[in-house]
Amino acid sequence: MLIFEHSRPGRRNYSQSPLTAASANKIPENLQRKAPPLLPEVSEMDTVRHYTRLSQKNFSIDTEFYPLGSCTMKYNPRACNSLAMLPQFTARHPLAPENTGQGYLACMYDLQEILKDVTGMAGVSLTPMAGAQGELIGVMMIRAYHESRGDFARNEIIVPDAAHGTNPATAVMCGFKVVEIATDKEGNVDMAALKAAVGPKTAGLMLTNPSTLGVFEKNVSEMSRMVHQAGGLLYYDGANLNAVLGKVKPGDMGFDVIHINLHKTFSTPHGGGGPGSAPVGVAERLLPFIPVPIVAHENGAYRWITEKEKPQSIGRLSAHMGNAGVLLRAYIYVRLLGMDGMHRVAEFATLNANYLMVELRKAGFEIAYPTRRASHEFIVTLKDIKDKTGVTGMNLAKRLLDKGYHAPTTYFPMLVPECLLIEPAETESKETLDGFVVAMKEILTEIQEQPDMVKGAPHNMPLRKLDDVKAARELDLSWKPEA
Amino acid sequence: MSIPTDLKYTNSHEWVKPESDGTVTIGVTHHAQELLGDMVFVELPQVGRELAQKEECAVAESVKAAADVYAPISGEVIAVNSDLESEPEKINQDSYNAWLFKLKPSNAAELDGLLDATGYQTLLENEQH
Numbered sequence: 217m218l219i220f221e222h223s224r225p226g227r228r229n230y231s232q233s234p235l236t237a238a239s240a241n242k243i244p245e246n247l248q249r250k251a252p253p254l255l256p257e258v259s260e261m262d263t264v265r266h267y268t269r270l271s272q273k274n275f276s277i278d279t280e281f282y283p284l285g286s287c288t289m290k291y292n293p294r295a296c297n298s299l300a301m302l303p304q305f306t307a308r309h310p311l312a313p314e315n316t317g318q319g320y321l322a323c324m325y326d327l328q329e330i331l332k333d334v335t336g337m338a339g340v341s342l343t344p345m346a347g348a349q350g351e352l353i354g355v356m357m358i359r360a361y362h363e364s365r366g367d368f369a370r371n372e373i374i375v376p377d378a379a380h381g382t383n384p385a386t387a388v389m390c391g392f393k394v395v396e397i398a399t400d401k402e403g404n405v406d407m408a409a410l411k412a413a414v415g416p417k418t419a420g421l422m423l424t425n426p427s428t429l430g431v432f433e434k435n436v437s438e439m440s441r442m443v444h445q446a447g448g449l450l451y452y453d454g455a456n457l458n459a460v461l462g463k464v465k466p467g468d469m470g471f472d473v474i475h476i477n478l479h480k481t482f483s484t485p486h487g488g489g490g491p492g493s494a495p496v497g498v499a500e501r502l503l504p505f506i507p508v509p510i511v512a513h514e515n516g517a518y519r520w521i522t523e524k525e526k527p528q529s530i531g532r533l534s535a536h537m538g539n540a541g542v543l544l545r546a547y548i549y550v551r552l553l554g555m556d557g558m559h560r561v562a563e564f565a566t567l568n569a570n571y572l573m574v575e576l577r578k579a580g581f582e583i584a585y586p587t588r589r590a591s592h593e594f595i596v597t598l599k600d601i602k603d604k605t606g607v608t609g610m611n612l613a614k615r616l617l618d619k620g621y622h623a624p625t626t627y628f629p630m631l632v633p634e635c636l637l638i639e640p641a642e643t644e645s646k647e648t649l650d651g652f653v654v655a656m657k658e659i660l661t662e663i664q665e666q667p668d669m670v671k672g673a674p675h676n677m678p679l680r681k682l683d684d685v686k687a688a689r690e691l692d693l694s695w696k697p698e699a
Numbered sequence: 700m701s702i703p704t705d706l707k708y709t710n711s712h713e714w715v716k717p718e719s720d721g722t723v724t725i726g727v728t729h730h731a732q733e734l735l736g737d738m739v740f741v742e743l744p745q746v747g748r749e750l751a752q753k754e755e756c757a758v759a760e761s762v763k764a765a766a767d768v769y770a771p772i773s774g775e776v777i778a779v780n781s782d783l784e785s786e787p788e789k790i791n792q793d794s795y796n797a798w799l800f801k802l803k804p805s806n807a808a809e810l811d812g813l814l815d816a817t818g819y820q821t822l823l824e825n826e827q828h
Contacts, residue, residue: 627763633734684762688739689787 219266220695223256229263254697273678275622281648283624285593285639286458286565289479289486292545295552296483300544310536314519320544321518324537325511327547328495334550334558335457335474336467337497341507343538350475350494351386351453356530357473357498357505358420358449359390364504364528370419370448376405378429378629380455383422392419399631403429403585410439418448425469426456426591428629429584430569430637440470449473449502454494457481458565458641459592462558472499482546493542504528509537564642565592568649572640575653580660584632593639595632602634605667609634612659614681615673619655702728703795707810708819709771714795715813723810725771726798727759727790730823735761738787743779744800750774752809757799759790772809774802 258266276282277291308320328340344350355373362370373387374395384394395413398406405423414421421443425433433439440450452466452474458481466474478493479486486492498506508529509520523529537543553561569590576596577583584595598609613623613636625637640649662670672681702708707715712731716724732738740760750756750770757768778801783789789797804810814822 630764685737685739685788688737688760688762 217266218695219256219258219263220254220697222258222262222266225257227257227259227262229258229260231260275617275677277622280620280622281640281644281652282622283638283640283652284622285641286480287455287593287625287637287639290458290481290483290641291643292483292485293549293552296545296548297485299548300541305544306541310540314517318518320540321511321520322513323544323547325513325518327543327550328511330547330550331476331495331497334462334465334555335454335476335497336465337471337474338467338500339503339506339510340495340497341510342493342495342543343507343509343533344475344494344496345534345538346492347455347475347477347479347494348382348386349492349533350477350496351382351451352389353496353507353530353533354451354473354475355386355390355392355420355422357496357502358451359392360505360528360530361449361502362419367447370417372413372417373419374410374413374421374443374448376423376427378403378405378427378631379422379424380428380453383424383453387422399427399429402434403427403431403588404434405439407435407438411442414442414446414448416447418443418446420449420451420472422451422453423471424453424455425466426459426593428456428637429631430591430593430595430639431585431588432459432591436469444470455480456591456593459562461562461565462555463562466497467499473497473502478542478546483549484542484545491539491542493539493546495538505530507531507533511537561642562592565640566590568640568642568644569593569638571646572638572649572653575649576638576656579653579657581656584635592641593637595629596636596638597632598634598636601663605663607663607667607670609636611671611673612636612663615659615662615670616655617674618676619658621652621655702816702820704816706795707771707813707815708822709769709813710822711769713768713771715771715810716798717810718801721807722777722801722803723772723774724798724801725768726796727768727794728819729794731759731766732790732794735759735766736763737761738790740765741783741787741790741799743781743783744776746776746779748776749805750776750802752806759787759799768799770802771813772802772804773806774804777801777803 277289305320308317314321324342328342331340344353371393372395373392374397375383375387376397376399378399387394397409397413400406421439423433425436427433443450449472450470452471454474454476457476461481474497475494476497478484478495484493505528506526508522508526512519512521569592573583573590573594581596582600584597598612602608609626613626616623627635628637659670674680708728712728714726714728718724738759738761742758744756750773752770752773754770755767756770759766759768780798783797
């Protein structure tokens with residue numbers, strides 16, 4: 217039921233009502249609206265009940281196991297939130313002079329330094345407001361680098377076919393032609409195809425490592441050598457940094473530019489479209505182009521570095537310096553973990569994924585890349601099950617909801633038919649993982665014995681199976697009163 | 700579902716029907732719509748647009764994904780099936796009749812480089828493994 221459907225003329229919620237409409241008199245007659253706006257008229261009590269009920273229908277990481285993992289959102293430690301909410305942070309004006317905001321600037325400087333250290337890059341800028349913006353800025357820096365050398369012939373960006381769709385989209389936004397490279401049977405980038413594609417037109421290669429297929433690119437050093445030898449640069453999509461956090465540094469793999477999704481790897485809030493945060497890290501040769509502002513620490517004081525000192529900077533991406541509250545949460549997260557803790561994140565994320573992969577294989581599920589060790593995630597394919605029973609990956613995902621588990625990512629990456637991309641993340645206990653395996657086993661039996669029941673899932677949720685085709689075809693979400 | 704033998708095919712799952720007047724009609728294959736699932740939106744090229752072979756020229760969007768459609772051969776777009784804009788589900792129902800657009804080929808010899816039904820069948824079998 218929508219809040220509008222609780223509406224009755226004249227009902228009031230006094231805590232939300234404007235104090236007076238008297239000031240409306242100052243608006244000229246011809247500009248005053250003739251009919252009242254379409255707002256719900258609901259009592260305070262009914263409003264509280266409505267939103268409490270909605271919140272109880274939430275299926276979230278705070279209530280259930282959520283095998284979307286860092287791909288969507290990890291558990292957000294409560295301490296990060298409570299410390300970032302200190303009034304000394306929240307009341308600070310973004311234009312406050314440097315000398316009154318030294319504490320905040322110190323946090324941001326330390327965050328830059330820690331991210332440099334954990335990724336092996338020469339410089340970090342915290343200013344991008346989301347992953348897609350981090351990517352855009354990364355590729356803009358690649359273009360600025362080539363142009364600064366008078367090298368205008370490089371108009372191609374190489375992207376493996378397993379990449380996130382944002383990679384080719386970013387390359388096109390920056391005016392490049394996308395050259396797609398196939399994946400081999402083991403889930404690696406096809407080296408022969410890469411060799412054939414690299415040349416004097418190559419501006420760069422965009423790579424996610426571990427890849428979206430949940431495996432570590434075995435030939436990353438060789439790829440780096442090939443692209444650099446041809447004069448191109450290497451871009452690291454940080455989507456899967458969680459698997460290697462602090463253990464393997466993108467800088468050591470030869471990457472020139474990287475974006476880091478704080479809302480993935482560094483446990484900051486994410487969902488509902490933001491606020492995201494995607495700092496970019498650069499190698500030495502891209503330092504002149506890094507977006508401003510960044511924070512410097514000199515003679516015991518912190519200060520902003522702006523366009524004045526970075527004339528070749530590709531510029532600003534946000535009015536101030538990114539999403540301040542998100543950056544603070546990430547800062548507190550890395551300070552709580554320390555470098556040892558970050559190593560443990562990578563180790564347990566990988567251990568949990570490999571444990572689940574082995575247990576699900578034992579339970580009878582088909583693993584898409586069975587010869588490979590999982591990174592922090594792995595792929596199950598239901599192709600065979602679908603061919604035999606008609607039950608799809610999406611059906612299984614919906615049935616998991618009935619069993620009290622959030623569904624994993626479905627139908628991505630698109631290279632693998634009927635796939636589930638499962639990422640438990642480091643925070644889950646063995647008991648939780650075992651419970652998930654039991655639920656998956658039960659569903660496998662149900663698929664054999666009652667396939668139609670599985671196809672009709674979910675059965676125990678507040679809402680039954682939704683008409684996703686209708687939802688996608690009829691995008692109008694606005695409510696109108698019945699005539 | 701058998702693969703019609705009077706059509707030509709591409710690796711990217713478009714079908715091409717050479718018409719008697721020298722034009723060609725283009726759509727996506729049964730296999731393509733099966734992979735994509737329920738279609739929700741189709742974006743068609745503008746009539747009059749000159750396409751290079753393999754150029755991205757249309758988008759087929761389903762509940763699962765948005766897939767680019769590529770020009771199987773080069774030529775000028777002379778007609779589009781605008782019925783699909785309101786009824787994209789026709790691609791699911793009858794992919795070999797739900798054509799997307801028609802081209803006037805600029806180099807008809809490119810047709811010879813396309814797959815025939817047997818070649819396309821082999822391609823699908825290889826994709827299974």
